[in-house]
Amino acid sequence: MKKNTIALCPILNDDIFLSAAHDKAMRQLRSPHQNERPTGINVDLIVLHAISLPPGQFESNHIENLFMGCLDCAAHADFESLNGLEVSAHFVVDRAGEITQFVGCDQRAWHAGLSEWEGRSGCNDFAIGIEMVGDEERPFTPAQYRETARLCRVLMQRYPLLDAGRIVGHEDIAPGRKWDPGKQWQWDRFHRSLQRIRRLNLELL
Numbered sequence: 001m002k003k004n005t006i007a008l009c010p011i012l013n014d015d016i017f018l019s020a021a022h023d024k025a026m027r028q029l030r031s032p033h034q035n036e037r038p039t040g041i042n043v044d045l046i047v048l049h050a051i052s053l054p055p056g057q058f059e060s061n062h063i064e065n066l067f068m069g070c071l072d073c074a075a076h077a078d079f080e081s082l083n084g085l086e087v088s089a090h091f092v093v094d095r096a097g098e099i100t101q102f103v104g105c106d107q108r109a110w111h112a113g114l115s116e117w118e119g120r121s122g123c124n125d126f127a128i129g130i131e132m133v134g135d136e137e138r139p140f141t142p143a144q145y146r147e148t149a150r151l152c153r154v155l156m157q158r159y160p161l162l163d164a165g166r167i168v169g170h171e172d173i174a175p176g177r178k179w180d181p182g183k184q185w186q187w188d189r190f191h192r193s194l195q196r197i198r199r200l201n202l203e204l205l
């Protein structure tokens with residue numbers, strides 16, 4: 001998917017919407033990489049991903065810029081292949097467990113690519129995409145387990161078709177093509193976090 005990039009950078013404070021009424025404020029941006037879900041489609045899948053840009057680097061705003069359509073692809077040799085790439089996820093969970101929302105949940109984000117789940121292809125149509133900052137080398141942080149679980153529980157409240165069994169990895173819906181969230185993501189630990197979460201106080205778009 002290529003197109004003229006919408007000039008949204010630098011990201012201005014005016015573009016940032018905080019759910020200030022809640023004690024768990026979430027940073028919210030609007031990615032240009034989104035469109036409508038097909039009519040009559042219900043959200044019934046959560047896809048967990050892992051991402052780092054450049055690979056192995058966790059502390060940068062490159063992921064945010066990629067999803068906002070304004071990554072400087074000349075900034076790093078590894079970014080060349082990303083030139084013109086239009087991708088996004090509904091949410092990014094950073095290493096501190098801070099969550100940024102890029103696409104409203106009822107909209108379609110562009111995270112899954114060629115994919116299939118239970119015989120249905122094009123998982124972006126019916127899935128929520130959550131990117132966790134990480135790689136296959138270092139463990140995900142306790143805050144990421146906790147806050148990703150909190151986010152999933154809030155989504156399960158909003159979309160009744162979702163349940164713990166309908167949270168999958170990108171590698172599950174695009175086997176052989178995608179590795180993430182990969183071997184560092186401990187699904188058992190995540191499912192325990194899902195059960196333990198009590199405060200469901202995130203306000204989502």
Ligand SMILES: [Zn+2]
Pocket residue numbers: 048049050111170178180
């Ligand atoms: Zn992925």
